[in-house]
Amino acid sequence: MIGAQTGRFAKIRYRLGASWLSLWLGGFITLCLFATAILSYFWTPHSVARMNMRARLQAPSLDHLLGTDHFGRDILSLLMIGSQSALKIGIVAVAIGLVLGVLLGLAATARGGWFEELAMRASDLLFAFPVVLLAIMLAATFGPGSVTSMIAIGVHNIPIFARLTRGGAKSILAREFVMASRVAGRSSSYIAALHVLPNVLNILVVQATISFAIAILADAALGYLGLGTQPPTPTWGRMLKDAQSFLSQSPYLAIFPGLAIAFTVLGLNLFGDALRDLLDPRSSQGR
Amino acid sequence: MLAQFTNKLIGFVLTMLAAAVLVFVVLEVLPGDPALVMLGPDAQPDTLAALREQLGLNQPVVFRFLSWIAGMLWGDFGISYAYNVPVLGLVADRLAVTLPLALMAILITVVLALGLGVFAAANSQRLRGQLVMAFTQFGIAIPSFWFGLLLILLFAIHLGWFPAGGFPEWSKDPIASLHALVLPACALALVQAAILTRVTRSALLEVLHEDFVRTARAKGLTRREVLWRHALQNALVPIATVMGLQFASLVAGTIVIENVFALPGLGRLIFLAVEQRDLVVVRVIVVLLVGMVILMNYLVDIAYLFIDPRLRTRRA
Numbered sequence: 175m176i177g178a179q180t181g182r183f184a185k186i187r188y189r190l191g192a193s194w195l196s197l198w199l200g201g202f203i204t205l206c207l208f209a210t211a212i213l214s215y216f217w218t219p220h221s222v223a224r225m226n227m228r229a230r231l232q233a234p235s236l237d238h239l240l241g242t243d244h245f246g247r248d249i250l251s252l253l254m255i256g257s258q259s260a261l262k263i264g265i266v267a268v269a270i271g272l273v274l275g276v277l278l279g280l281a282a283t284a285r286g287g288w289f290e291e292l293a294m295r296a297s298d299l300l301f302a303f304p305v306v307l308l309a310i311m312l313a314a315t316f317g318p319g320s321v322t323s324m325i326a327i328g329v330h331n332i333p334i335f336a337r338l339t340r341g342g343a344k345s346i347l348a349r350e351f352v353m354a355s356r357v358a359g360r361s362s363s364y365i366a367a368l369h370v371l372p373n374v375l376n377i378l379v380v381q382a383t384i385s386f387a388i389a390i391l392a393d394a395a396l397g398y399l400g401l402g403t404q405p406p407t408p409t410w411g412r413m414l415k416d417a418q419s420f421l422s423q424s425p426y427l428a429i430f431p432g433l434a435i436a437f438t439v440l441g442l443n444l445f446g447d448a449l450r451d452l453l454d455p456r457s458s459q460g461r
Numbered sequence: 462m463l464a465q466f467t468n469k470l471i472g473f474v475l476t477m478l479a480a481a482v483l484v485f486v487v488l489e490v491l492p493g494d495p496a497l498v499m500l501g502p503d504a505q506p507d508t509l510a511a512l513r514e515q516l517g518l519n520q521p522v523v524f525r526f527l528s529w530i531a532g533m534l535w536g537d538f539g540i541s542y543a544y545n546v547p548v549l550g551l552v553a554d555r556l557a558v559t560l561p562l563a564l565m566a567i568l569i570t571v572v573l574a575l576g577l578g579v580f581a582a583a584n585s586q587r588l589r590g591q592l593v594m595a596f597t598q599f600g601i602a603i604p605s606f607w608f609g610l611l612l613i614l615l616f617a618i619h620l621g622w623f624p625a626g627g628f629p630e631w632s633k634d635p636i637a638s639l640h641a642l643v644l645p646a647c648a649l650a651l652v653q654a655a656i657l658t659r660v661t662r663s664a665l666l667e668v669l670h671e672d673f674v675r676t677a678r679a680k681g682l683t684r685r686e687v688l689w690r691h692a693l694q695n696a697l698v699p700i701a702t703v704m705g706l707q708f709a710s711l712v713a714g715t716i717v718i719e720n721v722f723a724l725p726g727l728g729r730l731i732f733l734a735v736e737q738r739d740l741v742v743v744r745v746i747v748v749l750l751v752g753m754v755i756l757m758n759y760l761v762d763i764a765y766l767f768i769d770p771r772l773r774t775r776r777a
Binding site: 296298299306311314391398399423425432434444 | 717
């Protein structure tokens with residue numbers, strides 16, 4: 175019996191240890207990404223504003239660490255600048271989903287009744303529209319661009335945050351301290367803002383991290399399709415699109431932007447998973 | 462159970478209707494004048510007027526919506542502006558590529574995910590089980606279109622085993638058509654399989670703690686029999702849920718992947734339609750694809766009743 179107990183504690187410690195490792199690793203990758211984006215506003219190894227046709231499609235060298243593209247621009251510099259738009263779109267898209275989703279979820283729980291039913295049905299409906307389809311509809315009516323990308327990804331995030339908020343809020347509204355607050359004459363919106371919100375903050379932070387990763391993936395796909403940020407602003411997705419035409423000549427053109435996306439997403443996912451395990455040990459069962 | 466079916470059916474029809482309203486509002490009402498969107502700002506007034514007439518834009522919005530819905534129910538999807546042919550025919554042709562592609566991707570996903578998921582659950586305390594989980598982290602982080610490019614690079618350009626893109630018609634050479642779908646289906650399946658593997662593993666781990674698993678082992682069944690027959694069957698509800706949710710990302714994935722491999726499917730068609738501002742085609746395909754997602758969720762809902770008898774309501 176005692177052996178089983180220590181075994182279990184050892185397992186928990188092992189699991190949390192692994193969580194700390196992914197927290198640090200994921201946090202480090204994410205930090206690097208932000209640092210790169212900020213750095214690229216002030217400095218890049220080469221200027222990407224000018225084309226240099228004599229240096230086009232060069233393989234990686236000491237001068238151009240990751241080679242050059244079909245306009246002779248330095249790939250490393252392009253990737254660094256590309257991180258700006260990836261982060262910008264990710265942040266705005268998550269903010270749209272977070273703010274509107276939380277408001278919708280809180281309003282649904284506070285009002286209850288037919289409003290709750292309607293709000294949840296509406297968010298179910300929205301969830302059936304994949305990001306790419308939303309972006310296609312917006313691009314067809316308003317034209318492609320970074321705003322199209324942000325709105326499409328942001329709107330797709332609304333139902334996710336609305337559901338999470340409502341799920342968390344439901345269980346908190348049934349607790350005694352909320353009941354006491356109600357008896358004391360507090361309004362529903364007061365209770366929602368001061369009691370419910372702080373208690374669902376943990377899961378919202380975790381979901382925001384995961385949604386951020388998904389937003390970067392989605393934006394890359396939209397950029398690849400030409401629905402997202404338009405040239406001349408360099409984006410990772412767009413770089414992959416351009417690289418496809420030179421796949422047999424310069425394969426590394428297609429390697430580095432993909433690695434940039436994959437590492438960014440991996441870092442954010444590790445960070446988010448670890449946060450979930452550490453903030454809410456109950457949900458880490460079997461992960 | 463019959464009452465549950467009808468309730469869900471009514472929900473399905475209402476959701477479909479709401480989806481159609483949403484699509485109609487975004488593509489027909491928000492732009493103000495769809496004819497202007499389709500022809501661009503330099504259009505001649507008489508061309509604009511002619512297109513408005515052809516699209517029936519002079520009629521009230523509600524009438525236009527109702528006649529669009531009624532038309533679709535009768536199989537009349539409208540006339541494509543860019544191709545000047547009925548949209549129904551266009552869509553049917555493209556489905557012959559998209560549907561097999563999606564099915565192949567689902568098949569690969571399920572085989573990979575169940576296999577790897579069961580393996581990872583059975584070896585959850587060992588290094589090889591942890592390795593599978595590490596791989597799934599990479600699988601989730603890799604954009605499917607980039608994986609497609611990498612597959613082209615390795616298997617089409619370097620090894621020459623598969624075509625880099627394009628699609629021979631089914632009627633000419635079915636084997637070559639199938640062959641052309643292998644790489645795109647693999648590219649689609651990777652991410653999906655990575656997610657489903659994780660779900661399968663955690664669902665199984667949960668079930669493996671239950672008493673009936675111990676009983677099954679105690680009565681002499683082998684580990685493999687318990688895993689595949691008893692545990693997996695009881696872990697199916699979360700697995701089916703996630704598969705249903707994944708269908709939406711599969712639909713989105715086909716749009717992207719068809720463009721990577723230049724496959725003449727629905728995704729390619731809707732993408733070209735956006736470039737040509739052919740709102741009639743965009744509208745129909747969006748509704749069709751979203752409809753498939755909603756239908757899939759509905760089917761998963763029904764599947765629960767078969768997988769788990771406890772979810773069936775008994776007649777009082």
